[in-house]
Amino acid sequence: MTSRAVEDLLRTLAPQVLGVLVRRHGNFAACEDAVQEALLAAATRWPTQGVPEQPRGWLLTVAGRRLTDEWRSERARREREVAVALREPAYAGVAPPADDEPSTGDDSLTLLFLCCHPALPRSAQVALTLRAVGGLTTAQIAQAHLVPEATMSQRIRRAKQRIEAAGARFALPTPAERDGRLRAVLQVLYLIFNEGHTASSGGDLHRVELTGEAIRLARQLRRLLPDHGEVAGLLALMLLTDAHRAARTGPNGELVPLAEQDRSRWDRLAVDEGVALVTEALTWSPPGPYQLQAAIAAVHAEARSAAETDWRQIVALYRVLAAVAPGPMVALNQAVAVAMVDGPRAGLALLAPLDADERVTGHHRLAAVRAHLLELAGEPAAAREAYRLAARRTTSRPEQRYLELRAARLGDRRRPGPTG
Incomplete structure (x- = not known):
């Protein structure tokens, strides 16, 4: 398997493994550190040694061993009872080293709400979400934010400490808590999507892993909140924007502006889904910023050519959005x-x-x-x-x-x- 394929697989598995460990142990900071070390080990070994038969179980074992070693070291430093440490098995804190345990489902949405805890500033919410849910390395997140890796590492470490200090639980928030946190969740998803749609740095225009993850999480959020107009609006906006992806670059990776794009290359299924979502949401929900942006994107998407774009309708929608x-x-x-x-x-x-x-x-x-x-x-x-x-x-x-x-x-x- 190529390094890129391994990276994609690890990005998918990261929130699953982290969710299992945090659900068991509750210590988000320690579990997240352990998962990052397991991901680094996998990224180093799997491209040359091959992907194990049960990659999720492999990551659970390595991360669990890291947790065990860390906690044993803590006990030794604090002179805790040696007998307790000696009785622990080699894979303490982890189920048998395969995927034998029943799946607990996808914990990505729970992790997303946890990373968007109100105790964190917005920059920390985005960084922690990219790492814990999006599976990016600290170096990749630092590059996206145009800051040194050491700075980003410190930001993420402080964010995890704040979550622990706030006594956050690994569970979806109650309806009352969720309503207060939802605005941050939507904004973080939108920021992640935008970074994937037009990467802020580097040689590639798109980062498909980010747009794909943002859309996936937006779909989960919509399943959780099917009657929330802005959730539907954000998903519609992402779908309508991402529908242009194949037409946004030329043969050599050069950017192709909207007016010059070959619209036959747009993803019509994504366009149709996005238009239907925002049209339906606007019939029963007061228009919010994501719905209005999706409505503007829908006007562009429904024009058969750039010349046929209904710019007067777009101006009217921008007036409302402003x-x-x-x-x-x-x-x-x-x-x-x-x-x-x-x-x-x-x-x-x-x-x-x-x-x-x-x-x-x-x-x-x-x-x-x-x-x-x-x-x-x-x-x-x-x-x-x-x-x-x-x-x-x-x-x-x-x-x-x-x-x-x-x-x-x-x-x-x-x-x-x-x-x-």
Whole structure:
């Protein structure tokens, strides 16, 4: 099995193994550390030695042995009774080393709510979810957040300590607790999906393992809360956005903007499911930000070509979204839609206030949208500089290449569209 296949398998197994150990022992921090060591051992050995017949049982055994060793060491340091340690079997804390025990089901959703505990700041919730539920290494999470690995390791360690100090239980929260935590869960899932849809750094535009995991967890959440409009809206938004994936890159991995995509390559099953979800949810649920974003994505998806896009409907939806959930990224996207209806100058006017908003003023997306609108407005020199500025600001190599290409091609008659 290739290293990539092993990595995918381990990412799937990680929350399952962690769920079994935490359910048994309750010590989330120690169990999570043990699972990470088991994953590292598997990633090192399996590509060359082969995947064991029962990979989940193998990980349980190795992680359980790590827990046993750690707890024995603690007992020794604290001078606990030696007799207790001597009576423990070699695989204490783990069922027989195979998958003989009845499956406890998928604990990913329980882990997700635990990682989104209100005692944690949002950055720690995202990092811990990516590691415990998404199966990413600390190094991968650090790269995605553009921070040193040591910094991310410390952030994750503090997050686990806070969860332990808060006395969190390994169980789905009660309805009262769940309602208070749901907003964080939805936002974390959305952030994970976005990181997979357009990786913040590296040579690949997509990280399918992240989008796939976010969609899988959103489906589980919808099964748990079938009558929650925003849960349905988030799942619809993910499906409609991910439906473009095959058309978003060219033969050499280059980014293809929304207006230039071959729509026959869009995943029509995902489009149909997403449109049905958001249409049905909006009939009985007050429109929230995820439903409104999904409705906008549905308008794009239902247009047979870029030229047939109902931009007036999109502008109207953005107006509602800006009232429900105002923010710089909403304003940025609204400016693009307004430009398509009222002309690029109108869009540029909406961008002007964002220059003073520290949340987005240094973001490459602001420079990229301004470049696009300046080009449409017939200002090639200013557009070229804005494209170059955006290219310098992004850490995604596919986006960087695309923006540099746009700057170099301003002499062409073709006009690029917004990325999607």
